[in-house]
Amino acid sequence: MKQLKSIALALVVALGTVSATAQTTKKVDAAKSKIAWVGKKVTGQHEGVINLKEGALVFKGKKLVGGNFTVDMTSITVTDMEAGKGKEKLEGHLKADDFFGSDKFATSKLVFKTIAAKSTNTYTVTADLTIKDITNPITFDIVVNKNVATTKLIVDRTKYDIKYGSKSFFDVGDKAIYDDFELNVHLKF
Template sequence: MKNLKSIALALVVVLSTTAVFAQTKNINTTTSTIEWVGKKVTGQHNGTVNLKDGALIFKGKKLTGGIFTVDMTSLTATDLTGEYQGKLNGHLKADDFFGTEKFPTAKLIFKKIVTKSANVYSVTADLTIKGITKPITFDLTVNGNTATTAFNVDRTKYDIKYGSKSFFESIGDKAIYDEFELKITLKF
């Protein structure tokens, strides 16, 4: 009987030390940031957009998943003030850009994660903007309770064609580049 208890105890210890359970770490939407840059032939604009919610999933210290919702209604330019900021914000939220009245959120769902090096992962995710979902791949670095990434998004893949030279050849110096840049810092 004593031997059976010892074996049972040993089995419990082995299982508890080798089993790694998934841990969901919710994103702090107040301290996390998404910064954007949109460029045109004659300059650029930059700003921010807020996370509505999100989480990273780990098994032990290894990243295994993630899901995020972006509040597109919070989209704002930070390089302008007053009337010009209001005009740009209104235009970015209009149907010819992000259509935030009809599409108030965007989503990012991790689909495949490959470890590149210590704390650096190659992530392939589904990005949904304006109800259109396309795959995107980027590197994500995780240090402590912070994850960071920067990548470009081709807006034309999400039916955002306004001012695109790809669709309006004679637009000249009023052209807006198809890709916009995102720089993301996640705190959890």
């Protein structure tokens, strides 16, 4: 009888250890998630949104250990301008080859490579970001709280061969567009 109790106890401990180390993939709800972008130029800025196509976060227990996302580049929208007042022209230009070339490159991807706990619910992530089939590493902090994750990414567009209006490559004076653009990401899973 003692031996049976010992075996049962060992089995409970073993199963507890296995479940504590198992990974869980949580699919992101693309319809309830939001990616807002901000692009700045010498004379101001523009804002908009872009849709997440799909994504997932991977957890080991409650600890974030992975993630991957696909963004629909054809969905880029300008939100700071009204229809008929330049909105359509700017959206078309952002989708053109000068910028994201969304006819040829309909999606962009982000794949987590390394994750380090920074503080409670906050992680520093280094990921591979692919835009226009060009991949570069990017590092950012992400906060995970219950079923929500938020982050802000600063992306240097010139690393992805998006040089239009860049003062780093052209003498454009006060028509310069800054190389960095900002993505404010709110994920629900």
